[in-house]
Amino acid sequence: MRKNAVEQLSEYLAGQGLRSTTQRDQILQVFISAGRHLSAEELYLRVKKPHPGIGYATVYRTLKLLAEAGLADERRFEDGFTRYEYKASDDHHDHLICTKCGAIIEFENERIEALQQDVARKNHFLVQNHKLELYGLCGNCQKNR
């Protein structure tokens, strides 16, 4: 996975007339090895440790670049931060988000996806992408009141 992602980025950059840089590779490496749904600042802090020279703006720029290259998905939940997650291929999933502890659970549901298409069809609408987020309390947070 790891080496392949770096190659994927290189190919995208070359194809766009952009340049490969050590910063971009380093940020990508840390991004992939870190957990999912990271904000720019969270990633910046993780990148800083092994690569202290890297700047804040470069992390922001690289995350946007990864999204454009198809290597990351950009998510805006209701916490005011843009979050990114590594995207293996063309997989898709939606989210359960705990409003108390911030836990994020991922799920896929074919039937919901199909019904969304039905809704779109009925409204002469062509869906490009969608967002389904369920906010509430995770199992743990229900127990602890």
Add this chain to the structure above:
Amino acid sequence: MRKNAVEQLSEYLAGQGLRSTTQRDQILQVFISAGRHLSAEELYLRVKKPHPGIGYATVYRTLKLLAEAGLADERRFEDGFTRYEYKASDDHHDHLICTKCGAIIEFENERIEALQQDVARKNHFLVQNHKLELYGLCGNCQKNR
């Protein structure tokens, strides 16, 4: 509808130890008579015409108040603005949003709602609210390329 909403607001304010003001009533009136899914600035501009003295901050504050009072729903689509819509009662709907012209189509789908509950149950999750947005092209925008 109109007079009732003003009364509803008054009751909420009284119950919270807050005060009724002419600004709040004026903003609510314009809010209800304007279209749905308005941003604070859009509402501010509409309010300015009949009530030039009203300030920007008051419109922001009143919209948040209306949401707390249950008179408005707060929506954050992907355009960077918080939008509000008048909420008659406890109705609920989701949205189709055209990425080209910005048109917003509302829909309800019982089966999707039910399946969401299934997903939540399977994950020991208690849903408080949810967001389902389908982004793409409306009928018109598909025709015009």
Add this chain to the structure above:
DNA sequence: ATTGATATTGAAAACCATTTTCAATACATA
């Protein structure tokens, strides 16, 4: 390898929707 054109970087400033501050004013209660 060296050059040269230019893409990229880090630091700081700018951006921009929204929130907060604060002194003046309006509301509700006695």
Add this chain to the structure above:
DNA sequence: TATGTATTGAAAATGGTTTTCAATATCAAT
């Protein structure tokens, strides 16, 4: 009508993100 305080408008502050800019790094052409 007086009084305590919630609310207002204007301006400043906030905070995540983007942009600016001079210095540096990349890479294709020598």
